[in-house]
Amino acid sequence: MKILVPVTEVATVEDEFEIEGTAIAEQYLGADLNEWDDYAIEEAVQLQEAGVADEVVTVTIGPEECEQTIRQALAKGADRAVRLWDDALEDIDLLGVDAKAELLSAVVDDEDPDLVLTGVQAGDDAFGATGVSLAATVGYEWAAVVNHLEHDFEDGVASVRRELEGGVEELTDIELPAVLTIQTGINEPRYASLRGIRQAQRKPLDVLELADLGVDESAIGSAITLTEMYEPESESDATIWEGGAEETAGKLADLLREKGVAQ
Amino acid sequence: MTDILAVAEHRRGDLRDVSYELVTAGRQLADETGGELHLAVISGTVEDFAEKLNREGVDAIHTVTDGEEFNHDIYTQTVTQLADALDPQYVLIPNSVNGLDYAPAVGANLERPLITDTIALTTEGQTLTATREMYGGKVETTTELEGPAVVTIRSAEWPKAEGTSDATIESFEPEIDEGAIRSTVTGFEEVGSGDVDISDAEVLVSVGRGIDEEENLEIIHELADALDATVSSSRPIVDNGWLPKNRQVGQSGKVVTPDVYIAIGISGAVQHVAGMKGSDTIVAINTDPNAPIMDIADYAITDDLFDVVPALTEAFQ
Numbered sequence: 001m002k003i004l005v006p007v008t009e010v011a012t013v014e015d016e017f018e019i020e021g022t023a024i025a026e027q028y029l030g031a032d033l034n035e036w037d038d039y040a041i042e043e044a045v046q047l048q049e050a051g052v053a054d055e056v057v058t059v060t061i062g063p064e065e066c067e068q069t070i071r072q073a074l075a076k077g078a079d080r081a082v083r084l085w086d087d088a089l090e091d092i093d094l095l096g097v098d099a100k101a102e103l104l105s106a107v108v109d110d111e112d113p114d115l116v117l118t119g120v121q122a123g124d125d126a127f128g129a130t131g132v133s134l135a136a137t138v139g140y141e142w143a144a145v146v147n148h149l150e151h152d153f154e155d156g157v158a159s160v161r162r163e164l165e166g167g168v169e170e171l172t173d174i175e176l177p178a179v180l181t182i183q184t185g186i187n188e189p190r191y192a193s194l195r196g197i198r199q200a201q202r203k204p205l206d207v208l209e210l211a212d213l214g215v216d217e218s219a220i221g222s223a224i225t226l227t228e229m230y231e232p233e234s235e236s237d238a239t240i241w242e243g244g245a246e247e248t249a250g251k252l253a254d255l256l257r258e259k260g261v262a263q
Numbered sequence: 264m265t266d267i268l269a270v271a272e273h274r275r276g277d278l279r280d281v282s283y284e285l286v287t288a289g290r291q292l293a294d295e296t297g298g299e300l301h302l303a304v305i306s307g308t309v310e311d312f313a314e315k316l317n318r319e320g321v322d323a324i325h326t327v328t329d330g331e332e333f334n335h336d337i338y339t340q341t342v343t344q345l346a347d348a349l350d351p352q353y354v355l356i357p358n359s360v361n362g363l364d365y366a367p368a369v370g371a372n373l374e375r376p377l378i379t380d381t382i383a384l385t386t387e388g389q390t391l392t393a394t395r396e397m398y399g400g401k402v403e404t405t406t407e408l409e410g411p412a413v414v415t416i417r418s419a420e421w422p423k424a425e426g427t428s429d430a431t432i433e434s435f436e437p438e439i440d441e442g443a444i445r446s447t448v449t450g451f452e453e454v455g456s457g458d459v460d461i462s463d464a465e466v467l468v469s470v471g472r473g474i475d476e477e478e479n480l481e482i483i484h485e486l487a488d489a490l491d492a493t494v495s496s497s498r499p500i501v502d503n504g505w506l507p508k509n510r511q512v513g514q515s516g517k518v519v520t521p522d523v524y525i526a527i528g529i530s531g532a533v534q535h536v537a538g539m540k541g542s543d544t545i546v547a548i549n550t551d552p553n554a555p556i557m558d559i560a561d562y563a564i565t566d567d568l569f570d571v572v573p574a575l576t577e578a579f580q
Contacts, residue, residue: 013398015551024402094406097367097377120363124398127379128358129367136339136371141445144335144364159449164274164360165514167455170333175445185502223376223412227392228405231553238547238560245570252546252571253578255562259523259544261466262490262579 001153003044004113006104006134007058007073008034009066010124022093022226033069036119038076040182042189043149044117045077050151053115055079059107061089061100067205074200075192081203082107086210088217094125096222101133103220106213108138115158116179120145131181141178147186264411265298268351270305270342271316272359274333275451278312281357281416286424288384288416289355290320295386296352299323303435305341306330310432319426325435335365336444341437343372348435351411353391358415360515370413378408379415400533400555419537455517457509459493466492467521469512469539472499473528473549473568480505482572483527489579495519497535513538528568531556548572 009031017028047053058073059082060066070081084103089095108116116135121128128144135142147169148161153176162170163183174180192200210217241248257263269289271282286302293300299322304312309326316324325345330337342365346354354373356366358380370377382403383394393406393414461467468487474480480500487494494510501511512519514534524542529535531547531554539545540559547560548568557563564571 011398013401015553017401019402022404024398097379098370098374101367101371126395126397126399127377128363129370129377129379131367132364133367133371133377136368142335142364142368143446145360161452162360162364163515164451166518167453167508167516168274169452169454170448171450171452173447173449184498188504223410224378224406224408226404227407229397229402230404232396232400232403232555234553234558236557236560236563238557238563240552240563240565245566245574248564248566249571249574249578252562252564252575255544255546256490256523256579261492261523 001047001053001115002055002057002111002113003047003053004108004111004116005037005040005044005056005058005073005078006116006118006130007037007041007060007070008119008122009060009062009069010034010122012123019229019231022229024229031066031069033072034119034122036121036123036182036184038189039184039186040117040119041073041076041078042187043182046187047151048077052151052153057082057111057113059084059104061085061095061103070205071200072192074203075196076190077196079203081205083205083207084213085207088210088220092220092222094222094224094226095220096224097127097129097133099220099222100130101137102215103213104130104134105137106215108134114177116140117182118179120181120183131179135179141175142180143172143174143178144181145183146180147183149180149186264350264352265296266301266349266351267293267296267298267353267355268301268303268346268349269355270303271312272357272361273304273307273312276307278315279357279359280423281359281418282316283318283423284418284421285355285357285416286316286318286321287421290424292353292384292386298352301325301349301351303327303342303345305338306332306334313432317428317430317432318424319428320424321428321430324430324432326432327435327437329437329439332448333361334444334446334448335361335368336446337439338365339368339372340439340443342369344437345435346373353411354413356413356415358417362415366413366415373413375411375413376408377413378406380417381414382417382420384414384416417533455509455511457507459509461493461495461510461512462517462519464493464519464521466490466523467495467519468492468525468527469495469497469529470500470527471497471529474500477503477505482569482576486572486576489576497529497532526556526560527572529556530554531559
């Protein structure tokens with residue numbers, strides 16, 4: 001079985017930041033492996049360790065700078081990586097779900113995986129839709145928000161649990177090939193070992209442009225335009241206690257006693 | 264093409280609140296586009312659901328009897344065919360776990376752009392302006408798109424529609440391709456039962472990502488002991504396996520309404536807030552004065568929890 005894991009490098013933001021136009025000023029931004037994708041990689045690597053998967057391939061849409069994040073995925077056990085980028089993508093400030101699905105679908109066509117595992121959402125744009133959109137585009141079956149996956153795949157079926165709202169889980173059987181979007185908590189993502197980090201440097205990382213994928217530039221022209229970005233207005237009318245920890249803890253203790261706590 | 268098609272959501276025999284919120288959002292867009300608001304209700308006891316959904320502002324309800332519970336293959340095929348038949352400008356779907364399990368497929372089938380998790384919408388002519396959050400709620404954005412689209416709405420952002428209407432209720436019979444149904448729901452399971460029911464607690468000491476390490480939870484347990492309170496948490500603590508699932512407060516955990524909720528090192532993501540905003544008194548201890556938890560806190564200490572929590576425990580010993 002071959003597993004493809006779409007992995008995103010997300011922008012992280014410091015507690016204090018400034019906005020310039022429709023973007024957060026660069027000096028307040030960091031970059032990290034998307035938290036949800038980390039769980040997807042772990043699930044794929046565990047399937048490989050269990051002898052179920054023969055190969056784990058990651059695919060990332062992003063410029064050369066994100067290769068460090070891709071190497072993180074390789075260091076955790078993925079076998080090789082594909083990175084998609086093109087000059088045509090440089091100026092798009094918000095790549096739409098349909099465009100991402102279009103790009104990734106070309107890689108699915110090339111790689112022909114049995115299973116695609118990816119995070120439920122990306123921590124920055126938070127669309128939460130790429131996995132299912134990809135499945136529909138390539139004609140795979142799918143399941144969104146999976147928090148448990150049985151590793152036996154009897155008769156080409158993935159038995160999953162989907163985490164619904166309010167502490168209810170849905171048990172569903174999904175025919176392969178399929179795309180599963182992975183929720184945090186499904187496993188415990190590993191830290192990359194030093195040996196893994198060293199090995200990751202030598203693993204293949206292919207870079208593909210639109211022409212290599214046979215994708216026309218018009219397919220990635222996003223229908224969505226980001227027009228404004230601002231900090232949400234604080235609705236806080238909280239009483240803020242000032243002072244040192246002793247003093248503020250004392251005020252909170254007074255309040256709690258007033259409320260009858262611990263009496 | 265000015266109408267709105269909104270797809271109701273139900274689970275285990277009950278319509279979910281977001282279905283009524285969709286009616287409000289849909290009516291607003293229908294007024295702005297000058298079209299009608301059509302609802303779809305799919306699978307289960309649809310006649311009963313249609314009666315309940317017949318609220319003010321609804322023009323038509325399409326009932327589809329295929330399926331018992333939510334199955335994304337049936338929903339995808341049905342909504343795609345309904346949209347083909349009605350040609351609505353916007354298809355509105357809840358931004359729920361199930362909504363996210365079929366809305367993107369509907370968007371792909373219809374070759375329409377998809378915009379998810381919207382918290383406000385307005386339309387003028389062919390332009391839809393959607394407000395969304397990014398970076399875990401640190402910023403809000405407005406995005407514009409032209410022409411028809413599939414849109415998911417976040418729950419609890421629009422009021423629930425009230426009143427009654429005399430909408431036409433019609434059965435819609437999609438041509439379901441059985442061969443394309445490749446998923447089967449085999450059951451449901453309640454999770455999170457266990458030794459303690461946090462929804463019964465009067466005082467909750469709730470801990471989040473700010474605690475950093477599992478061994479640091481000790482100071483939280485000590486505080487809870489001193490206050491005779493129960494320990495609960497936000498999602499990352501449970502994901503890390505530091506506390507069992509039955510302690511998780513939030514959308515996918517438990518909804519709690521204690522007299523006092525002390526949120527320690529919890530930033531207040533919308534999914535968490537959904538589970539605890541009904542608490543009588545909310546106290547936040549967090550280093551970030553701009554954390555979303557501050558918006559719903561009644562009292563706040565913006566300081567290091569590792570200084571404040573032991574001091575508070577000491578005050579009660």
